Amino acid sequence: MSNIVIIGGGLAGLAAAYRLSDEHHVTVVEKDDALGGMAQSYHIDDHTDDYYIEKYYHHFFSSDTELMGLIDELGLTGRLQWVRGTTGYYWSGRAYPMNKPLEILKFPPMSLLDIFRLGLLVLRTKLVRDVRSYDDITAGEWILKIAGSGGYNNFFQPLLNSKFGSNADRVSAAWLVGRVKIRSNRGAEGERLGYMRGGFQHLIAALADSIRERGGRIITGDGVKEILMEGGRVSGVKLEEGTLSCDTVISTVPPLTLASLAEPGIPGFDPGAIHYQGTCCALLGMSKPLMTDGTYWLNIKADVPFGALIEHTNFMPASDYAGEHLLYIASYFQDHDDPLYTLGQEEVIEMFLDGLEKLYPDFDRSAVLWWELGRDALTAPVYETGYAGHILPYRTNIDGLYLAGMFSEANYPERSMNGSVRAGYEAADAVVRNS
Template sequence: MKICIIGGGLTGLAAAFRLAGSHEVDLVEKRDHLGGCLASYDRERYWIEKFYHHCFVGDDALLALIRELGIEDRLEWLKGTSGYYVEGKVYPLNTPLEIARYPFLTLGEKYRLAMLTLRAKKLDVDALDGVRARDYVLDNLGEGIYRSFFEPLLRSKFGERSGDVSAAWLISRIAIRSHRGLSGERLGYLNGGFQVLVDALGDWIGKHATFRLNDPVTVMGRTGDGWMVNGRHYDRVVSTIPPQELARISGIPLAPVPYQGAACMTLAIDRDVTDGVYWLNMRDPAPYGAVVSHTNFAPVDRYGERLVYLASYFTGELPPRHDRVMREDFCKRFGVREEEIRWQHMAVEPYAGPLYTTGYRERLPDYAQDGLFIAGMFSRPNYPERSMEGSVRAGYEAAELAGRM
């Protein structure tokens, strides 16, 4: 069969990896590069992701793909430390002593929080789909833990929609991040960045399929025996773009999926400003929800400079001058002089990921939709928390259906 895959992000690449060789495959991508949200900046001496990424020990499909591509030797397991920024101070929260010293939770609240972390993997997240995360925390852990720990996380991640997010998302996030030692979390990263994965997939697929870059899908419709996409005929179409975008292009009535956007600023500076912490959540209100110091995770000597992400999410339109507001706040809050910033890049993605509001599970779309196949961050393997693992699985599952029907 001749199959068109729309979208060159990780889901589209995974689908192409499964279909190319057995079928005639065209992968159509609107940008001039592959990777989607996994794409990287080329800094000449190194690659660095536009949006911070790491993987987890339980990512079976992703890790198997890395092995299959022959890049397992690039995979390394690093320590990911975390903490909170409160009232102008960094509080690491990794070792028992650091947690004991954290002054914004009582001893009883710390105990209840620790017990939730231990129980998270055993909880039925499907049963929590209709429960708001806010209500779950208030009912089970108390207001102190909600105000001091979870409310800032929800606010930074979902903004004005934070009150609508389900407890299923929150518990899933706790569970996936519970593989911790006494000093931090064990996280996976590729030496050379995840551009290594994108390149390996691109090299393999390119030998068995056709890439059509700089080719946004503008015209798409049925024919008697298949589909026309940008004037080319296909027997099958696998789309990895948001359903509402596919509906707009094709005219097929697909239920929209609530999405949020991400605006992620990458800065290069000469010194560490987060006291060795990799992932620093902002409890204090700020125009970004977290400061992610990449070079407190991956070794700084690989880059020759310290790399920091300022992570923010939005619904609707990105606030005006947001890049300038983020940079100015960061410099003031962390005592960074403007001349200390070597360079900066701002990546903005309006469809960065689904909003896991209550009732989302019932809105999960099937892969087969009105004669075509759809998969992406909105698919079941990415519920109730999106990940590279979920994107690979979604691509595989859609490809299996498209290739046999």
């Protein structure tokens, strides 16, 4: 029986703990007060006890088999909902729906030839068996080759810019092919997306309960400061308060964070090889909807400090949220000196509300009942060309040190809840194989 500490109580850490806690002594250490990591939720406590909403917008796809299997094992399948997630594109002063082929044909900046070539690109991605073979070519180069400059300039480039900012030109075609493959799996009426009624908080809470029932321990509000080694192998972790002895550590934190915990370093591990980007995402609770045409996800090409609007209550009913309408204002940043990261919360919200007014002159600020601002610097790897060569292994060169997270094979070429659950399972299997 191994004595295992898992660093991080996001989905990767909880999935690994869920797999291991039956047979081993497992302790999950999470620095935040709440579990869930990137899939964590706000508790809006002025209302009902059960009003949870994710800090960052979340849904999943029918190909997310590990996540759905876990939801099933935890007896939560009754909460699963498959809903048509309507999308739109804001261009030149108005929002265009982009769900049905006819709507796409009517998107003004694209000519018929552009749309034909866009269709060709989608078909090409469906035939790709190994996305890794697209790792060394940039998304931009590949789009230009297959879809031409019309499709690139008027469709993909604004999306790439809003998702990756100054790193957009470096993102690989593998990332794009992976995304288009998943997203193009839609019928004539649009794409169905998965969600857990009441929020993914139910999944996180059920996982934590199940880990505890199996004898696992979960510590929150106290981060790991150092991974302790003795004779070249893991011997424990130092927390803010005290030390835990163990023979095995599974780290789920980003590589740069791991490097700061494992001084003087891990042989063969370059913590800077994978670049991460940050997210700045506001959530507004409103007395009325913003996108009255029912759009769930709106991509934006306009001079505003955000790249997408996601109206959650055009996806799930507002009645699940005390009748309030929930709008995410989403934006990514590449550098830690970006104003989205450095400005005060009120200033960012003010910038975002100004942007909303620019897009929707009828937007009524008094409809905003409350807001939250989520900001994290390390929220997603940037899938640059050559990324596949930097994927981190589940087992490291240090005895007893294992890794699982957004940087793992399971999360290539895009990170997801499913990928992190699978990474957690894979790391757990590697521990079992080697113990």
